[in-house]
Amino acid sequence: MTASSNVADRAPRADVDVIVVGAGLSGLTAAHRLRQFGSTVAVFEAASRVGGRVSSAEVDGVHVDLGGTFVGPGQDRILALAEEVGVSRYPTYSAGRNVIRWRGEHRRYRGTVPPVGANLLDVGRIQLTLDRLARTVPCGDPAAAAHATEWDAESLGSWLRRSRASAAARDLIAIAGRTTWGCEPDELSFLHALHYIHQAGGLSSMLDTEGGAQEEHFVEGSHEIAVRLAAQLGPALRLSAPVRSIEVTDEGVRVSTADERVTARTVVVAVPPSQRGRIDFSPALPPVHTQMAQRWPAGVLSKAYAIYERPFWRDSDLSGQGLSDTGPVFITFDASPARSDGPGVLLGFIGGVYAREWDELPEPERRARALSSLADLFGPRALDAVGYIDQRWGAEPWVGGGPTAAPGPGAVVPYAAAVGAPVGPILWAGTETAERWTGFMDGAVRAGERAALQARNILASSSTDHEQTGAAR
Ligand SMILES: Cc1cc2nc3c(=O)[nH]c(=O)nc-3n(C[C@H](O)[C@H](O)[C@H](O)COP(=O)(O)OP(=O)(O)OC[C@H]3O[C@@H](n4cnc5c(N)ncnc54)[C@H](O)[C@@H]3O)c2cc1C
Incomplete structure (x- = not known):
């Protein structure tokens, strides 16, 4: 029996x-x-x-992940589950130089720190401070942090201003925030940002490709x-x-x-x-649960995939990873299939303020703007995509946005416990x-x-x- x-x-x-x-x-x-x-x-x-928030499509025979894609060290449970069901993974392409379009200039760089001029030291200061404060927020119980009420009362954006972060540091954190929470720094509880960073193992673990959460993706797709x-x-x-x-x-x-x-x-x-x-x-x-459902809204993050006959950017020693201080695409990855002789795929994220405008456009206009952003980073060949697809997660009726919930100021201390309490x-x-x-x-x-x-x-x-x-x- x-x-x-x-x-x-x-x-x-x-x-x-x-x-x-x-x-x-x-x-x-x-x-x-x-x-x-x-x-x-x-x-x-x-x-x-x-x-739900993982989905896939075939474009001209090329597989793309329309939602959750990347995995990295420390993400033991998804890695174990994938292995259990026989889904394998391969490294995110990161050889060569990254590109950044910043203040109207185009630069190439190696490593994880983008060249944002004289403000580089300040970017480091803000990153170290965020990591240090994040470690004081208990994982799974942000309301128990010593400064919980104070930090929940302000947004990530107001904290950046109060900390006299340079414009470069503020803009880089905004880029990270749009991808991570699908919202602008002024929309997110600072306490939530710190808690999120801590439980993801720190900013580097959360944002990096090599050694971080973007290190690998799945051959068969998530x-x-x-x-x-x-x-x-x-x-x-x-x-x-x-x-x-x-x-x-x-x-x-x-x-x-x-x-x-x-x-x-x-x-x-x-x-x-x-x-x-x-x-x-x-x-x-109980009312606290009903209120929580209203005060933990989904962020807005969309994705655009451009398919090319070859990953042409690799010929110029480029990794396909790009950052931009303008939209609609503000961060990119090389999402080409594992085969080295296959087609090239560029993935562009459109999030937060950019997604709100771009998501409303008809498909041909979205495509034109996404490819134009890619061309700003990788040159005019990026306009010659042989295939294109995008996914607007804010338009998914039973998910309502992505990548995750983005509680605003004041919504964490009173409501975080209700998220998981039976x-x-x-x-x-x-x-x-x-x-x-x-x-x-x-x-x-x-x-x-x-x-x-x-x-x-x-x-x-x-x-x-x-x-x-x-x-x-
Ligand atoms: C654009 C984007 C990029 C992302 N990138 C990454 C990444 O690279 N790496 C990573 O780890 N994560 C990433 N994520 C996040 C990741 O995809 C999610 O954290 C994860 O998939 C959430 O899974 P879930 O089961 O918790 O929720 P969901 O996937 O949202 O599942 C909830 C399900 O409930 C269903 N549902 C809702 N209401 C009802 C109802 N009343 N009755 C029945 N069913 C209902 C929905 O249809 C849905 O299928 C990304 C997400 C997005 C949107």
């Missing part, structure tokens, strides 16, 4: 042991681990595909991890099935979509914080609930694994209760 049939025998009134809401990496990981523990699951996904996890679920996975309501009952939970009503002992809600507000909870969630049998997953690498694919996997353990504990304690009740009868 399997463990799952054991639990089912003791809990005849529940259709399954655990319901998972959301088939992004976090929900799929939770379901995968629960099945490995021997539990039965049902997974509801609102969209017509799995993966989306393939989600696709392979989903394939194991069979009919337990329901697509195009947005969960409308979650009702707490005496036996556990009742979860409803437009077509189905399923009961379970517990539910793992693995949707972005801002999407929780679209589910009708009964009884209503409410009776309602458990939360999703990258925003992770204590390490929150915002990243690794955080999504960690959170899914943690939620699976929490669900297993609930199942174990409810079967113990049942045995005790049975013994007392």
Whole structure:
């Protein structure tokens, strides 16, 4: 007899042991681990595909990751999961010089520090200060930092001004912030920025390619991890099935979509914080949870991919990594396939203030502006793309933006605990609930694994209760 049939025998009134809401990496990981523990699951996904903020496309036979892409050292859980499902990785191309377009000038440089003139020392000072302050914010509990209230009351932008950061340092942090949180420095709680930096292992670990979070990507694409996890679920996975309501009952939970009503002992809600507000909870969630869903909005980050016959920039000893103090594309990577003789692919990010304008444009205009940005960095050959695709995450109805939640000033101290705190049998997953690498694919996997353990504990304690009740009868 399997463990799952054991639990089912003791809990005849529940259709399954655990319901998972959301088939992004976090929900799929939770379901995968629960099945490995021997539990039965049902997974509801609102969209017509799995993966959430990981997605993929083929452009002229070239695979591109439209959402989460890169992984790096310390991201042990996504690396282990990828290995488990047979998805392999290869290094992000970084040989040669990087380019920067700064104050109207074009420069090439090696290493991680861009040449921003006389302000270089100040950039170093700001980076060191951010790293030092970040280490004082406890991972998983930012409100417990000694200066939590003070730091939460201001934005990353106001802190930069108060610290007399040079314009160069402010602009470089803005570039980093647009990619990391999809927002401008004035929109983000300074406490959140520090917490995020700490749990990602510091600014270098978070931002660097070699030795950092952009070091590698997946040969088959990150989306393939989600696709392979989903394939194991069979009919337990329901697509195009947005969960409308979650009702707490005496036996556990009742979860409803437009077509189905399923009961379970517990539910793992693995949707972005801002999407929780679209589910009708009964009884209503404690007010702090409802408020949190309103005050932890998604950032705005979009991606543009240009495909070329060859990675022509490599001929000029360029890595394909570029930075720009103008938009719409403000940071680039070489995302060419692993084969060295294959086509070339440039990936450009459009985030924060740039994304808000660019996302509204029709596709031909978005393409023209993205290629023009690439040409500013890599020369006119960048205009001769043989293929092009972009993805506007703000237009994804069940995700609402990316790469992650971006709480503004004042939204962390009162609400951070509600992001992951269970409410009776309602458990939360999703990258925003992770204590390490929150915002990243690794955080999504960690959170899914943690939620699976929490669900297993609930199942174990409810079967113990049942045995005790049975013994007392
Ligand atoms: C442009 C971009 C670039 C990124 N780059 C990187 C990177 O290079 N490296 C990295 O590590 N991370 C990156 N990320 C972040 C990474 O993709 C996310 O952290 C991760 O994929 C989040 O997974 P998740 O499962 O927590 O949430 P999601 O992927 O958002 O999954 C939530 C799921 O819930 C579903 N859902 C919502 N509401 C309901 C409902 N009511 N009922 C049922 N289902 C519902 C959604 O459709 C979605 O599928 C990037 C993200 C973006 C957008």
